[in-house]
Amino acid sequence: MLELLKEPWPWYVSGPIIGISIPLLLILGNKMLGISSSLRHTCAAVAPFNIAFLKYNWKSEMWNLFFVAGIFLGGFVGGVLLNNGEAVKISEATIADIQAMGIQSFEGLIPADIFNWQTLFSIKGILIMVLGGIMIGFGSRYAGGCTSGHAIMGISSLQWPSLVAVIFFFIGGLLMTHFIAPFIYQL
């Protein structure tokens, strides 16, 4: 059983479990799935200054911080305790494309030749880790949600603004992947 759990979980197992988190949160807590809001609550708790957007009772949203703390622990369960030590089995075409971006490390969940502390202190590292992070935080809040709140919760509850958001998530992602990232990764 443990050996089976250590294998990568196929989409038809993981997708439905992710979907089940929606009724779990609704029934057990009357909460709507959303992850990027945790970033807003943290800002409101740590550095609200005089910003209207960050002045609200973040303590009443504490559940969300517990939820993301759980995701962090889940990362440890999935990524350390249940780690089988094998590389992610992506398609041959993707391997070729990624190699063309100058990446040689295919171990683990993310490429070690990009995500390390030396690379962080370079233009490439700052763009990928810092600028990318800023865009994730800024964009998700501007859009009112991220992949969880819009793509999964929003579309599941048939909210058309969420569908619009997801379409533009993909437009942005495709523009970056095909036209901009190849240059940044080869800096």
Add this chain to the structure above:
Amino acid sequence: MKNIKFLLIGVLFGTVLTKTEAVSWFRIQEMFRFQSFHMYGIIGSAIAVGMLSIWLIKKFKVKSIEGEEILIVDKQFSKGQIIGGTIFGMGWALSGACPGPLYALVGAGYTTILVVIASALLGTWLYGYFKPKLPH
């Protein structure tokens, strides 16, 4: 502690995201190149189960365990879904992770991702700061 249940749902969520490799930079590359069905299968089947669950909850007027009526707040449309959505998508593809996977990756031991999270916090703060000046 009434919040422990949310922590536990988070553990389940994070474990699944990690074991199905949705947190993997490599899988995000593959997804945005349309070279595998994997990520689309995850998102699509999660939506299918979510949609069915919400339909059942509404149809049978299921109450929360506290006996409250279950509240699903409508998302309001704004230009943010277009402009912010595009910016988010670009960040997602550049760093190779969205917020859920960022937390899970730190748990899995990838410490440089803390920098991405700190930057995402800064981005969120900057949005709050510039919000009055941005088109909505």
